[in-house]
Amino acid sequence: MTTAGLKSTPGGALRGTVRAPGDKSISHRSMILGALATGTTTIEGLLEGDDVLATARAMQAFGARVEQEGVGRWRVEGKGGFAEPSDVVDCGNAGTGVRLIMGAAAGFAMCATFTGDSSLRGRPMGRVLDPLARMGATWLGRDKGRLPLTLKGGSLRGLVYTLPMASAQVKSAVLLAGLHAEGGVEVIEPEATRDHTERMLRAFGAEVIVEDKNNVRHVRLPEGQKLKGTHVQVPGDPSSAAFPLVAALIVPGSEVTVEGVMLNVLRTGLFTTLQEMGADLVISNVRVESGEEVGDITARHSQLKGVVVPPERAPAMIDEYPILAVAAAFADGPTVMRGIGEMRVKESDRIALTAAGLTACGVTVEEEPEGMTVVGTKGGNHPVRGGGKVITHGDHRIAMSHLILGMAAQEPVEIDEPGMIATSFPGFVSLMTGLGGSIVEA
Ligand SMILES: O=C(O)C1=C[C@@H](OP(=O)(O)O)[C@@H](O)[C@H](O)C1
Ligand SMILES: C=C(OP(=O)(O)O)C(=O)O
Numbered sequence: 001m002t003t004a005g006l007k008s009t010p011g012g013a014l015r016g017t018v019r020a021p022g023d024k025s026i027s028h029r030s031m032i033l034g035a036l037a038t039g040t041t042t043i044e045g046l047l048e049g050d051d052v053l054a055t056a057r058a059m060q061a062f063g064a065r066v067e068q069e070g071v072g073r074w075r076v077e078g079k080g081g082f083a084e085p086s087d088v089v090d091c092g093n094a095g096t097g098v099r100l101i102m103g104a105a106a107g108f109a110m111c112a113t114f115t116g117d118s119s120l121r122g123r124p125m126g127r128v129l130d131p132l133a134r135m136g137a138t139w140l141g142r143d144k145g146r147l148p149l150t151l152k153g154g155s156l157r158g159l160v161y162t163l164p165m166a167s168a169q170v171k172s173a174v175l176l177a178g179l180h181a182e183g184g185v186e187v188i189e190p191e192a193t194r195d196h197t198e199r200m201l202r203a204f205g206a207e208v209i210v211e212d213k214n215n216v217r218h219v220r221l222p223e224g225q226k227l228k229g230t231h232v233q234v235p236g237d238p239s240s241a242a243f244p245l246v247a248a249l250i251v252p253g254s255e256v257t258v259e260g261v262m263l264n265v266l267r268t269g270l271f272t273t274l275q276e277m278g279a280d281l282v283i284s285n286v287r288v289e290s291g292e293e294v295g296d297i298t299a300r301h302s303q304l305k306g307v308v309v310p311p312e313r314a315p316a317m318i319d320e321y322p323i324l325a326v327a328a329a330f331a332d333g334p335t336v337m338r339g340i341g342e343m344r345v346k347e348s349d350r351i352a353l354t355a356a357g358l359t360a361c362g363v364t365v366e367e368e369p370e371g372m373t374v375v376g377t378k379g380g381n382h383p384v385r386g387g388g389k390v391i392t393h394g395d396h397r398i399a400m401s402h403l404i405l406g407m408a409a410q411e412p413v414e415i416d417e418p419g420m421i422a423t424s425f426p427g428f429v430s431l432m433t434g435l436g437g438s439i440v441e442a
Pocket of ligand 1: 024025026096166167168169170172194318319342
């Protein structure tokens with residue numbers, strides 16, 4: 001891991017064609033469902049980021065055999081259930097990892113103690129522990145269910161649960177616990193969130209019934225579902241593809257294509273928003289791979305205009321607001337982002353850190369409790385100054401977003417803790433420099 005900071009410097013156009021790294025959400029789920037299933041699961045295109053590797057180690061701790069067979073190629077031998085881990089399970093930086101694994105583990109009569117890095121230990125786990133406790137699991141942990149905590153599962157009752165916040169992690173935890181709950185479970189989602197768990201449960205042989213009732217999604221997992229190992233082809237991650245694509249939009253003269261990007265509509269809110277801002281973003285070669293639509297996306301430098309992002313779009317782009325805020329800094333006029341309070345409980349308080357980072361780079365940002373407005377500097381007419389030293393609090397998306405900003409600003413932008421980028425996008429620096437971007441040690 002690099003300990004020095006990194007800085008990106010303004011330079012020439014970005015050009016080329018790259019492949020998006022494997023989707024992080026699907027990579028976590030392929031490991032967890034592979035371990036819960038009976039038999040062999042083969043995975044291709046797995047994201048070998050630190051978050052997913054922590055989940056792979058956790059699955060070994062719960063008794064599965066997990067082996068790497070080549071780059072992105074993994075084999076999981078599931079035992080049809082979890083065995084009690086003999087030590088503390090460390091999920092690193094991964095909210096998705098720990099929350100989904102706690103849901104899965106709750107189905108079994110055993111004790112498991114979970115922890116994570118300092119960021120994960122500060123994140124709210126009550127949102128998962130509350131429904132699991134209603135199903136009959138018990139836990140002991142720090143105030144408000146912060147990690148480290150110990151969970152004891154088994155003999156679960158079924159549950160009909162309305163999500164109090166738009167969270168695919170909470171939905172998934174309840175569904176995975178529901179695999180071993182009497183009567184099954186139903187999750188009601190007032191706002192639809194990414195549906196990778198539902199899709200993958202089906203691919204592993206489970207029955208999942210999804211109904212739309214007055215625009216509210218009801219996801220039902222009947223009792224007694226058995227999972228059978230399968231093959232998972234992991235599509236490219238739209239949340240990672242966002243970085244080179246936004247870079248191409250804001251660096252003059254650029255044209256970048258990212259191939260194999262997942263186009264699940266519950267993930268593509270950023271691309272829709274960028275198109276509304278006037279981005280020259282063309283999607284081609286659309287096909288279906290392993291039940292997910294994927295395509296190639298080409299971005300060309302564009303003069304963007306500020307927009308109001310519909311708050312109901314937030315779940316489909318929740319991780320992309322920091323990089324959207326960077327695009328917005330180069331737009332003509334303000335971009336208003338609301339209904340994004342969930343950003344405050346990610347790896348960092350992302351509203352606060354995006355606002356602080358952009359402000360340090362000379363951009364005007366108005367922060368609200370559950371939103372922010374970025375006042376665009378209209379590209380060439382009032383260029384973004386840059387020059388900020390950005391504190392990331394170990395947040396990979398804050399780090400990458402500001403490094404992209406530095407490629408289009410007047411002065412270099414520096415970030416601390418670059419090692420954390422490897423949680424979701426280990427090849428970020430080489431991919432961006434391969435396209436012509438300049439990122440060097442600070
Ligand atoms: O289910 C998932 O894979 C994820 C869901 C989102 O979190 P929430 O469920 O907290 O919204 C997202 O921020 C995270 O990066 C991945
Ligand atoms: C929020 C994120 O991940 P997680 O919740 O899995 O830590 C993210 O990758 O932006």
